[in-house]
Amino acid sequence: MKVVFERPKSLQPTKTHYCPGCGHGTIHRLVAEVIDELGIQDKTIGVAPVGCAVLAYNYFDCDMQQAAHGRAPAVATGIKRALPDRVVFTYQGDGDLAAIGTAEIIHAAARSENITVVFVNNAIYGMTGGQMAPTTLIGQRTETSPYGRDPKLAGYPIRVCEMLATLDGPQFLARVELTDVKNINKAKCYIKKAFEIQLAGKGFSLVEILSPCPTNWGMKPADAIDWVKNEMVKVFPPGVFKEPKEGNV
Amino acid sequence: MEKVLMKGNEALAEAAIRAGCQCFFGYPITPQSELPAYLAREMPKRGRVFLQAESEVAAINMVYGAAGAGVRVMTSSSSPGISLKQEGISYLCGAELPCVIVNIMRGGPGLGDIQPAQSDYFQATRGGGHGDYRTIVLAPASVQELVDLVYDAFDLADMYRNPVLILGDGILGQMMEPVVFKERPARELPPKTWATTGKMGRQKPNVINSLYLDPVQLEEHNRKLQRKYQEIEEKEARWEVLNGDDAEYFVVAYGICARIAHAAVEMARQEGIKVGLIRPITLWPYPKKAFEEVISRAKAFLTVELSCGQMVEDVKLSVEGRVPVYFYGRTGGMVPTAEEIFEEIKKMRGHS
Numbered sequence: 204m205k206v207v208f209e210r211p212k213s214l215q216p217t218k219t220h221y222c223p224g225c226g227h228g229t230i231h232r233l234v235a236e237v238i239d240e241l242g243i244q245d246k247t248i249g250v251a252p253v254g255c256a257v258l259a260y261n262y263f264d265c266d267m268q269q270a271a272h273g274r275a276p277a278v279a280t281g282i283k284r285a286l287p288d289r290v291v292f293t294y295q296g297d298g299d300l301a302a303i304g305t306a307e308i309i310h311a312a313a314r315s316e317n318i319t320v321v322f323v324n325n326a327i328y329g330m331t332g333g334q335m336a337p338t339t340l341i342g343q344r345t346e347t348s349p350y351g352r353d354p355k356l357a358g359y360p361i362r363v364c365e366m367l368a369t370l371d372g373p374q375f376l377a378r379v380e381l382t383d384v385k386n387i388n389k390a391k392c393y394i395k396k397a398f399e400i401q402l403a404g405k406g407f408s409l410v411e412i413l414s415p416c417p418t419n420w421g422m423k424p425a426d427a428i429d430w431v432k433n434e435m436v437k438v439f440p441p442g443v444f445k446e447p448k449e450g451n452v
Numbered sequence: 453m454e455k456v457l458m459k460g461n462e463a464l465a466e467a468a469i470r471a472g473c474q475c476f477f478g479y480p481i482t483p484q485s486e487l488p489a490y491l492a493r494e495m496p497k498r499g500r501v502f503l504q505a506e507s508e509v510a511a512i513n514m515v516y517g518a519a520g521a522g523v524r525v526m527t528s529s530s531s532p533g534i535s536l537k538q539e540g541i542s543y544l545c546g547a548e549l550p551c552v553i554v555n556i557m558r559g560g561p562g563l564g565d566i567q568p569a570q571s572d573y574f575q576a577t578r579g580g581g582h583g584d585y586r587t588i589v590l591a592p593a594s595v596q597e598l599v600d601l602v603y604d605a606f607d608l609a610d611m612y613r614n615p616v617l618i619l620g621d622g623i624l625g626q627m628m629e630p631v632v633f634k635e636r637p638a639r640e641l642p643p644k645t646w647a648t649t650g651k652m653g654r655q656k657p658n659v660i661n662s663l664y665l666d667p668v669q670l671e672e673h674n675r676k677l678q679r680k681y682q683e684i685e686e687k688e689a690r691w692e693v694l695n696g697d698d699a700e701y702f703v704v705a706y707g708i709c710a711r712i713a714h715a716a717v718e719m720a721r722q723e724g725i726k727v728g729l730i731r732p733i734t735l736w737p738y739p740k741k742a743f744e745e746v747i748s749r750a751k752a753f754l755t756v757e758l759s760c761g762q763m764v765e766d767v768k769l770s771v772e773g774r775v776p777v778y779f780y781g782r783t784g785g786m787v788p789t790a791e792e793i794f795e796e797i798k799k800m801r802g803h804s
Binding site: 244245246247248250257258260263264265266267268269270271274277278279280281282283284285286289290306307309310 | 474475477501503505506507509510511513514515516517518519520521522523525539540543547648649650651652653657658659660661662663
């Protein structure tokens with residue numbers, strides 16, 4: 204019998220704690236598949252964030268460090284500078300990367316630190332129970348914007364890819380929605396490209412993935428996917444914001 | 453061996469390179485700035501990593517990453533900058549990562565000034581960040597000792613998988629003294645089999661982490677840390693006693709303050725006052741034994757610090773109420789003269 208589908212080698216054979224309909228499981232799998240396909244499992248070191256993906260080190264089968272809230276890019280910098288021939292990636296949510304860790308992500312990008320960032324944007328704080336994030340949409344109701352995010356009170360959503368694209372350091376910046384097979388495949392292509400850029404020693408790469416959070420959005424999983432497709436993409440348009448000039452890696 | 457005249461901050465930096473420091477991550481602040489400046493010049497020449505971080509917070513987290521990757525790594529700062537590093541220090545202790553952190557102290561609280569002080573003693577010896585943890589704290593009193601203790605600091609860090617603080621002050625960082633770099637072998641140290649270097653053929657992945665969601669496991673982890681701290685307390689306490697053989701009175705002081713206090717002790721000796729000096733070299737573990745050795749003949753202790761009174765609490769804990777403990781301190785960057793301390797020694801004798 205021919206095996207046509209199996210667990211990637213770079214994922215541990217264990218169940219995750221993620222909620223039904225959450226995007227993290229899929230994104231973990233994509234990252235693991237890319238690590239397998241590039242044959243870099245043995246030399247990859249991942250950095251887990253604070254937030255829903257804090258336990259990522261229990262799921263990826265590669266060396267991992269768990270970082271303080273927002274500090275993953277600094278931790279990754281330390282690892283990569285100490286061991287420049289290894290592959291280092293961070294896995295971060297929007298609360299982690301776009302709020303408390305804004306300085307770290309901007310400066311890692313500005314230095315063109317030769318690391319890969321997987322940025323999961325679900326427009327809300329997940330693990331702490333659904334509070335407003337820097338990426339929360341105008342009018343979106345959360346635990347801490349119970350009447351809907353009012354820009355007069357709480358400002359506007361931060362577009363990380365666009366912001367980082369103003370810098371000279373980043374080599375690859377792309378945003379993709381995790382809504383259907385086509386886009387999931389596209390997400391994998393971007394992640395692979397981001398790792399390849401690191402392997403080629405070119406510098407900083409980041410893939411932002413718009414991902415559903417049915418639990419904290421108070422939606423059924425299918426409705427959550429529709430919300431990503433219909434509402435999130437209006438504020439966070441998918442696309443490639445920066446790539447190496449020669450185009451192909 | 454060649455003796456060279458060097459500034460404290462630069463001598464410390466050179467010693468760190470010689471002790472095998474592979475990576476340095478820092479952020480500028482006075483009065484320690486010559487240290488990163490020296491490393492910025494020298495580290496690349498010797499194939500090492502120097503990186504100026506975007507903040508103290510980022511710097512200490514870069515230290516976390518590199519320490520986890522198994523290399524010798526150092527950061528340095530001064531008081532307000534060390535406050536910013538406390539989050540990372542708590543994580544480093546939780547994850548049991550070896551590193552060296554230099555604090556060339558200045559006056560506080562808040563922005564304070566840029567003059568020498570010893571007012572970060574509580575922060576250094578009691579934790580400073582959240583959680584039950586300790587860092588080993590070394591307190592050099594000369595540029596030579598600044599150099600010598602750097603080698604010890606890296607060894608102790610690797611030995612116990614724990615951050616080690618070198619607690620100096622603005623004077624030590626800025627003063628120039630002759631110094632000899634004595635090459636010496638490292639202690640026999642355990643291999644870093646726990647480091648996240650990539651699996652590189654290993655069966656199981658290594659994980660650097662301080663998260664234990666199960667309270668039973670977290671308590672177990674804390675008990676393990678406490679056992680380690682107890683071992684350090686038993687084995688690593690260091691101190692020096694000067695003019696102590698026949699002393700009935702003792703001045704207790706560390707770092708640069710001990711140098712001035714020693715001059716005061718010499719002045720008192722010339723007047724026939726039998727006074728000695730206890731100079732703690734490790735501030736944690738605190739050298740309680742030094743007090744036990746002299747307590748039977750001690751009539752009183754005088755603690756002198758560049759603070760409003762912090763180490764004096766450890767002196768009181770060591771003396772346990774058996775004889776009086778007096779305190780004299782200057783703060784805000786003011787430094788006492790030997791004459792001032794001599795007056796306090798005379799008062800101590802008058803009181804007891």
